[in-house]
Structure formats: C-alpha cells, structure tokens
Amino acid sequence: MHELSVTESLLAIVIQSAKENHALKVTDITLSIGALSSIIDDSVQFYWDHISKGTIAEEAILHFNRIPAVLHCLNCDTEFTMEDELVPCPNCKSINIEIITGEEFQVDHIEIRKEENNTDETTS
Amino acid sequence: MKQRVEIVKRILDSNEQLAQQNRKKLDDHGVFAINVMASPGAGKTTFILQTIARLPKDIHLGVMEGDTAPVTIDSDKIVAAGMPAVQINTGGDCHLDANMVGLALDEFDLDEINLLLIENVGNLICPASFVLGNHANILIASVPEGDDKPYKYPNIYRNIDVLIINKVDLLPYIDFRMDYFRQGVEMLNPNLKTFEVSAKTGEGFDGWIKWLQEKVGNIQE
Ligand SMILES: Nc1nc2c(ncn2[C@@H]2O[C@H](COP(=O)(O)OP(=O)(O)OP(=O)(O)O)[C@@H](O)[C@H]2O)c(=O)[nH]1
Ligand SMILES: [Mg+2]
Ligand SMILES: [Zn+2]
Numbered sequence: 578m579h580e581l582s583v584t585e586s587l588l589a590i591v592i593q594s595a596k597e598n599h600a601l602k603v604t605d606i607t608l609s610i611g612a613l614s615s616i617i618d619d620s621v622q623f624y625w626d627h628i629s630k631g632t633i634a635e636e637a638i639l640h641f642n643r644i645p646a647v648l649h650c651l652n653c654d655t656e657f658t659m660e661d662e663l664v665p666c667p668n669c670k671s672i673n674i675e676i677i678t679g680e681e682f683q684v685d686h687i688e689i690r691k692e693e694n695n696t697d698e699t700t701s
Numbered sequence: 702m703k704q705r706v707e708i709v710k711r712i713l714d715s716n717e718q719l720a721q722q723n724r725k726k727l728d729d730h731g732v733f734a735i736n737v738m739a740s741p742g743a744g745k746t747t748f749i750l751q752t753i754a755r756l757p758k759d760i761h762l763g764v765m766e767g768d769t770a771p772v773t774i775d776s777d778k779i780v781a782a783g784m785p786a787v788q789i790n791t792g793g794d795c796h797l798d799a800n801m802v803g804l805a806l807d808e809f810d811l812d813e814i815n816l817l818l819i820e821n822v823g824n825l826i827c828p829a830s831f832v833l834g835n836h837a838n839i840l841i842a843s844v845p846e847g848d849d850k851p852y853k854y855p856n857i858y859r860n861i862d863v864l865i866i867n868k869v870d871l872l873p874y875i876d877f878r879m880d881y882f883r884q885g886v887e888m889l890n891p892n893l894k895t896f897e898v899s900a901k902t903g904e905g906f907d908g909w910i911k912w913l914q915e916k917v918g919n920i921q922e
Contacts, residue, residue: 579795579827586712598706608712615826615856663852663888672888680859682830684708691704 580617584624590684591634600689603634611681612646646679716831719799723806723834730811733920734819736833738857739841741823744867746775747900748841749818753782755903755910760917763814765789765805767797767822775820785809796827799834816917829857837916839863844871848878851885858889863912870899
C-alpha cells in the first residue's frame with residue numbers, strides 16, 4: 578500500500594537528524610506505530626532495505642514499537658483494547674467511546690555513531 | 702561510540718508542511734477545497750457529476766481527478782459537463798499527496814473558482830494518512846460495499862467531516878443494515894454530518910448542496 582511513501586519520508590527525517598548531529602552512521606531507529614495507523618511493519622522493513630542502500634542509514638535496524646488501540650467507554654468508564662475489529666464497549670455495550678491510543682505514527686529516536694574523538698558521548 | 706538522538710516527529714511531517722502551503726494558497730484565493738475519498742467504484746465521479754448538474758449559480762467549481770494510471774476517463778467526464786478539470790496521475794501510488802495536489806493547483810485559475818473537489822484515488826486505507834491542505838474531507842460509502850465497512854476500515858472514518866451514503870436506490874436489493882452501519886460510524890466519529898443519496902437519481906442531494914453553499918459562502922466572507 579502506501580508504505581513506500583511512508584518509508585521515503587522516514588528516511589528523509591532520519592538522514593536530516595543524523596546530519597544535524599554529525600553522525601557517521603545510523604545504527605538503530607525506533608518507531609511508534611499505532612494499531613489503527615494501517616502501516617505494515619514488514620513492508621516498511623522491505624522498502625527500507627532498498628531505499629536506505631548507500632545512505633548513512635544503510636543497515637540501520639528498525640525497531641517497531643507497536644501501540645495497541647485502546648478505547649475508553651464514556652458511558653461506564655471501562656478501558657478496553659480493540660483486537661481486529663471495532664466493537665461496542667464489552668462491559669455496557671455503549672457505542673459512546675473514544676480512542677485513547679493506536680493512531681500514533683512517528684519516529685521516536687535514532688542511535689548514531691559519531692567520530693571516535695567526540696567528547697559529548699552518551700551511551701544508551 | 703553511540704549516541705541516542707531524540708526525534709519524536711510524525712513520519713509524514715513533510716507532507717503535512719506541503720499541505721499547509723496548499724491551504725494557504727486556497728485561502729488566499731477564497732477557494733473551499735474538499736477531498737473526496739471512497740473505495741473504487743463507490744460513485745465518486747457520478748456524485749461529482751450530479752453535484753455539477755445541481756450547482757447553484759454562485760458556485761464556481763474546479764475538479765481534480767486522481768488516478769493511479771494515466772487515464773483521463775473521469776476528468777473527460779467532468780470537462781464534458783462544462784467544468785475545469787485536472788487529471789493527476791499518481792504513477793501507481795494508492796493515494797494523492799500534498800505535493801501532487803500542489804502541482805495540480807498551479808494548473809487552475811484560482812480566481813475563477815470558489816470550490817475545488819478533489820477526487821482521491823479509490824482506496825479506503827491510504828488516502829486517510831495523507832493530508833492535502835483541503836478544508837473538508839468527505840467519504841462516499843456506497844450501499845453495495847456492505848454495512849460492515851466502518852468496523853473493518855475504522856481509520857478513514859476518523860478524520861472525515863461529511864459522510865455520503867451513496868446508491869440508496871439499491872437498498873431494496875441489498876442486505877444493508879443502515880442502523881448497524883451508522884452505529885459503527887457513530888463510535889468512530891460521533892454526530893458526523895451524513896447525507897443518504899443516490900448519485901444516479903439525485904435523491905437526497907438538496908441537503909448536500911445546501912451544506913456546500915453554506916461552506917463556500919463562509920470562506921468568501
Ligand atoms: N445504482 C446506482 N449506481 C451508481 C450510483 N452512483 C454511481 N453508480 C454507478 O457505480 C459505478 C461506478 O461509479 P463511478 O462514479 O465511476 O465510481 P468512482 O468512485 O468514481 O470509481 P473510480 O474512480 O473508478 O474509483 C458506475 O457504473 C455508476 O453508474 C448510484 O447512486 N446508484
Ligand atoms: Mg471516478
Ligand atoms: Zn461501557
């Protein structure tokens with residue numbers, strides 16, 4: 578589906594912030610992807626392997642932080658997780674619900690390698 | 702030595718920035734723009750044509766037609782109906798993005814129109830993630846697609862301002878539980894403005910045209 582455009586945007590963001598931080602190499606990338614965002618990890622990974630070739634982010638490992646779709650019933654205050662399809666509140670059957678998490682779709686952080694003699698090192 | 706760099710940035714941030722530029726351009730020219738989304742064959746083009754047939758005199762329309770291939774079937778129909786249309790070929794992409802729309806905007810004389818309808822690529826998943834800079838999102842759901850669509854494709858129902866339920870002339874022939882369908886929509890997008898129409902017969906269009914007139918009137922004030 579649209580994972581190619583998504584992965585291209587991801588690469589642009591990663592390279593920009595790697596450059597701003599004088600990285601030699603990007604080794605790890607952590608993404609938060611909500612269950613409702615309709616992004617498939619496998620295809621992001623597939624496109625990533627292709628389009629990151631020859632960039633400083635080549636071979637960086639993608640870590641997918643999958644965030645479940647958590648719903649909140651405004652009628653009885655129950656919190657529940659949406660599995661495959663949307664359902665009314667399992668406790669009181671109300672359809673008066675709000676979505677708490679699951680729509681995330683962002684880059685959280687990257688791990689970079691810098692020049693050896695750099696002093697402002699912070700390992701994680 | 703390794704270092705962690707915090708970013709916390711939405712992945713489609715650059716698309717969102719381009720969308721803001723589109724919005725500014727539309728606002729500067731007093732053009733109200735609507736992103737029309739639906740699955741393939743839901744009746745987007747027929748709906749736009751029926752809208753054209755009923756267009757009040759004070760609305761001057763332009764249409765963008767998004768397709769994955771370089772076909773002009775849809776835009777030819779719009780031009781034949783007497784309206785300016787620009788075809789956008791996404792080159793296989795399953796959605797329009799803000800960049801494509803920005804380029805197509807340059808092909809219109811924006812001082813000549815006050816309403817822009819953007820027919821997105823027929824798809825219920827991808828267009829939901831790409832903002833374009835338009836003022837309102839509408840989804841056309843059609844009766845033959847089935848009444849379970851809000852439950853299976855919740856994402857697209859979240860960020861729409863108007864829902865059009867099309868092909869209601871087919872209700873007698875299809876098992877479509879309107880209550881069940883609308884209950885799913887209510888969970889995702891409470892109090893959503895909804896019009897039940899037939900783009901074929903024109904049934905239900907009065908309410909939609911009135912809504913349009915109100916919006917176009919507001920942006921021009
Ligand atoms: N019975 C009935 N048929 C309709 C209605 N609206 C559209 N159709 C038919 O549905 C088919 C598809 O309509 P289009 O307007 O081409 O649909 P579309 O969403 O633009 O399709 P794509 O651009 O190919 O994704 C055509 O055969 C239309 O005549 C309606 O309200 N009732
Ligand atoms: Mg069409
Ligand atoms: Zn409840």
